[in-house]
Amino acid sequence: MPGSVEEIAALFARCGAEGYGVALVGPRFARRSARRRPVLVDLRRLDAVEHIDEVSRVVRAQAGITLAGLERELRARGLTLGPVAARHPALPVGELLQCPDAADRSPRYGRPTDACLGLHAMRADGTVLHWRDAPRKAAGPDWRALVLGARGEGAVLTAVTLRVYGLPEVVREAAYRFASRAAALRACREAVRREVRPATWWCTTTLAARLEGPRTIVAAEEQALRDAARAEGGRPAEPTARPIRPAAHLRWSELLRRGGAVSEMTLDGGCLHGRAAPEAELPGRITHAVDPKGVLC
Amino acid sequence: MGGGVSRSAIDRESYSRDAWVRALIGLAQGERCESLPDAVAWPESDAEVARVLRYASRRHIPVVPYGAGSGVCGAAVPTAGGIVLDMKRMDRLVSLRPDDHQATFQTGILGQALEDRLARRGFSLGHFPSSMYCSTLGGWLAARSAGQCSSRYGKIEDMALGLRALTGSGEALETDVERTPDLGALLIGSEGTLAVITEARLRIHPAPELRLMRGYRFPGLAAGCDGMRRVMQLGLRPAVLRLYDPLDTLLASARGGGEAHLGRLGRVAAMLGPALRDRARSLVVEHAAAVGRALSAALGPARGCLMIVGFEGTRERAAAEEALGRATLMEAGGKDLGPEPGDHWLANRYKVSYQQSKVFAAGAFVDTMEVATTWDRLQSLYDAVRGAIAKKAFVMAHLSHAYPEGCSIYFTFVASVLDGQRRYDGIWSSALSTALRVGGTLSHHHGIGQLKAPWMAQEHGEAMKLLAAAKRALDPAGILNPGKFLA
Numbered sequence: 035m036p037g038s039v040e041e042i043a044a045l046f047a048r049c050g051a052e053g054y055g056v057a058l059v060g061p062r063f064a065r066r067s068a069r070r071r072p073v074l075v076d077l078r079r080l081d082a083v084e085h086i087d088e089v090s091r092v093v094r095a096q097a098g099i100t101l102a103g104l105e106r107e108l109r110a111r112g113l114t115l116g117p118v119a120a121r122h123p124a125l126p127v128g129e130l131l132q133c134p135d136a137a138d139r140s141p142r143y144g145r146p147t148d149a150c151l152g153l154h155a156m157r158a159d160g161t162v163l164h165w166r167d168a169p170r171k172a173a174g175p176d177w178r179a180l181v182l183g184a185r186g187e188g189a190v191l192t193a194v195t196l197r198v199y200g201l202p203e204v205v206r207e208a209a210y211r212f213a214s215r216a217a218a219l220r221a222c223r224e225a226v227r228r229e230v231r232p233a234t235w236w237c238t239t240t241l242a243a244r245l246e247g248p249r250t251i252v253a254a255e256e257q258a259l260r261d262a263a264r265a266e267g268g269r270p271a272e273p274t275a276r277p278i279r280p281a282a283h284l285r286w287s288e289l290l291r292r293g294g295a296v297s298e299m300t301l302d303g304g305c306l307h308g309r310a311a312p313e314a315e316l317p318g319r320i321t322h323a324v325d326p327k328g329v330l331c
Numbered sequence: 332m333g334g335g336v337s338r339s340a341i342d343r344e345s346y347s348r349d350a351w352v353r354a355l356i357g358l359a360q361g362e363r364c365e366s367l368p369d370a371v372a373w374p375e376s377d378a379e380v381a382r383v384l385r386y387a388s389r390r391h392i393p394v395v396p397y398g399a400g401s402g403v404c405g406a407a408v409p410t411a412g413g414i415v416l417d418m419k420r421m422d423r424l425v426s427l428r429p430d431d432h433q434a435t436f437q438t439g440i441l442g443q444a445l446e447d448r449l450a451r452r453g454f455s456l457g458h459f460p461s462s463m464y465c466s467t468l469g470g471w472l473a474a475r476s477a478g479q480c481s482s483r484y485g486k487i488e489d490m491a492l493g494l495r496a497l498t499g500s501g502e503a504l505e506t507d508v509e510r511t512p513d514l515g516a517l518l519i520g521s522e523g524t525l526a527v528i529t530e531a532r533l534r535i536h537p538a539p540e541l542r543l544m545r546g547y548r549f550p551g552l553a554a555g556c557d558g559m560r561r562v563m564q565l566g567l568r569p570a571v572l573r574l575y576d577p578l579d580t581l582l583a584s585a586r587g588g589g590e591a592h593l594g595r596l597g598r599v600a601a602m603l604g605p606a607l608r609d610r611a612r613s614l615v616v617e618h619a620a621a622v623g624r625a626l627s628a629a630l631g632p633a634r635g636c637l638m639i640v641g642f643e644g645t646r647e648r649a650a651a652e653e654a655l656g657r658a659t660l661m662e663a664g665g666k667d668l669g670p671e672p673g674d675h676w677l678a679n680r681y682k683v684s685y686q687q688s689k690v691f692a693a694g695a696f697v698d699t700m701e702v703a704t705t706w707d708r709l710q711s712l713y714d715a716v717r718g719a720i721a722k723k724a725f726v727m728a729h730l731s732h733a734y735p736e737g738c739s740i741y742f743t744f745v746a747s748v749l750d751g752q753r754r755y756d757g758i759w760s761s762a763l764s765t766a767l768r769v770g771g772t773l774s775h776h777h778g779i780g781q782l783k784a785p786w787m788a789q790e791h792g793e794a795m796k797l798l799a800a801a802k803r804a805l806d807p808a809g810i811l812n813p814g815k816f817l818a
């Protein structure tokens with residue numbers, strides 16, 4: 035359990051020299067099996083909040099801090115990470131960003147990786163990658179793609195800068211029950227077209243949404259959702275618990291064909307639960323380029 | 332090759348440059364172009380692009396993908412000769428999935444043509460760069476473009492859900508933003524150095540039912556920035572949110588909101604009569620920096636700043652956001668000027684991109700620089716970069732492309748061509764070093780090209796080795812757009 039960037043560098047150097055692989059510890063990292071004899075590395079001692087900028091609503095923290103820990107610090111300042119903190123309180127922020135699940139997204143708050151405005155990551159050879167904090171840039175390829183979502187292969191996140199949000203003025207729960215799942219999904223798609231962007235929502239034969247934000251905007255969303263639900267025969271219902279299972283983001287035409295629970299619907303589709311998102315086939319040449327000795331597994 | 336190949340002098344000359352102002356200064360001063368391609372090819376399919384790449388890869392011939400040539404950083408200049416691949420014959424709408432809100436286009440399609448194709452089916456991409464008529468989807472992707480409505484619809488990288496591309500050896504790659512890691516993020520912004528992007532699957536939006544434009548006047552830049560920040564941090568999504576600094580406001584107000592940056596000065600000169608006009612114009616041009624500083628000083632402490640705001644979308648949502656946005660901006664010190672300034676801006680929003688030749692005709696050059704940072708550093712970035720440029724040029728700026736955590740600043744500067752490229756290089760060197768020093772980005776949406784390549788190491792540090800390794804992996808023969816930020 036390294037407690038500093040220097041300790042990580044020393045550990046990587048030793049693993050490289052002695053022929054060990056490095057495998058990060060965590061529920062999401064565990065989905066992958068190590069290719070080499072691994073030294074298990076737990077980054078949860080890297081848990082400092084380095085800076086909170088309340089004007090820009092940006093926080094810089096070490097990657098081992100849990101979402102609950104970070105959310106606690108933010109709430110004390112009237113800020114929040116959004117719904118992902120409540121869903122996965124024990125997950126370290128670095129693990130969330132390196133092993134994203136499609137259903138981590140929120141129609142209102144976006145994907146956690148989209149909120150990553152800057153990062154420090156360490157490669158197996160001890161060199162540090164630094165993406166300078168910025169809202170956006172057009173400074174060549176976005177090499178963060180080789181770190182965020184790369185499941186700790188190639189480089190390990192040590193610190194991140196994240197966009198955070200003000201606490202919402204109002205929060206409303208809304209739910210409608212439909213005669214069929216298809217009707218619920220059609221109502222949902224129409225609500226999305228009417229620009230309803232809840233913090234979270236999910237859909238079986240019940241369509242349930244958590245609406246957050248300024249009072250007048252939430253009121254407009256409630257009305258749009260009500261209209262869309264009624265058009266498909268939806269009746270008001272009690273919200274029920276949503277499943278938290280790995281999910282893949284599918285387009286609407288696929289969602290309408292399949293069965294199952296869907297969450298976080300946006301204009302171009304939603305997350306079908308129980309089906310893991312496919313991983314990209316990064317050309318092996320690139321993987322090799324990032325970590326030539328294959329230390330990080 | 333369906334679209335043909337040319338080695339004619341006129342074609343080679345035509346494809347020897349893009350809209351990089353430095354090259355245009357050289358051209359205005361009669362310099363010969365030293366970056367002629369050996370041939371120009373117009374592929375019509377992926378198979379033809381792949382054939383060119385395989386041919387070139389075996390012979391180590393440079394290949395430079397080319398859109399419409401509107402890039403302002405010299406990214407599409409064939410600095411090492413070779414083959415220019417003009418992608419504009421690959422301009423098909425491959426598929427449109429209305430239920431999924433997705434459309435796939437070949438990347439050679441021009442911006443306005445793409446938008447027209449979608450409009451006929453009741454959709455919009457939401458991407459409206461000022462180069463709309465003279466830039467392609469491929470160019471947007473290559474440079475990480477942003478349109479005038481980016482605060483609502485995002486930058487081009489937010490719209491691209493998947494890419495089809497061909498590596499330097501002609502091998503096909505497909506990317507999908509829902510797969511991790513997302514190789515597409517590596518290709519977007521690579522400016523033709525890692526692969527040739529031939530198709531893009533894009534998120535599209537129902538065409539807006541309602542658009543509400545409005546103008547506001549703020550007592551100063553700081554108050555206007557504060558208003559923008561509050562709007563974005565409420566979670567509102569204005570399609571347009573632009574704040575002009577005092578000098579840009581002065582000129583924008585005089586011209587009614589749009590037009591060229593020298594248009595106002597030109598109009599004043601026109602009133603003076605031919606002899607006086609020529610003298611006044613040359614004085615303004617020769618002493619552009621001093622004129623700018625004097626105007627800035629003359630505006631005094633009570634400098635007003637114009638803001639243009641537009642909300643669009645469904646009727647109910649646009650009205651709700653506009654009402655809350657208006658209340659928020661007025662609370663931040665904005666004075667409501669009604670719809671007219673916004674409507675005027677909308678009607679004239681692309682005109683500024685087509686005034687450059689008039690400026691050159693007046694003996695000056697005009698260029699733009701776009702940087703971004705978080706809200707806490709925005710004023711210091713503005714002051715520092717503006718100060719650096721103002722020593723050598725007439726400079727004004729506006730803020731646009733706002734995010735909850737920060738914003739882009741778009742500097743426009745005008746200087747005499749008398750010192751030509753030396754003055755140009757001096758301005759850029761000083762401005763970019765200053766921007767990086769005070770926490771700004773190297774670029775927000777114009778890309779890197781040749782212009783900003785020397786600062787890439789400062790921007791990315793050790794990660795440049797990563798990019799170089801990716802280059803070796805995807806373009807082992809090193810033929811794709813050599814001489815740029817990835818050699």
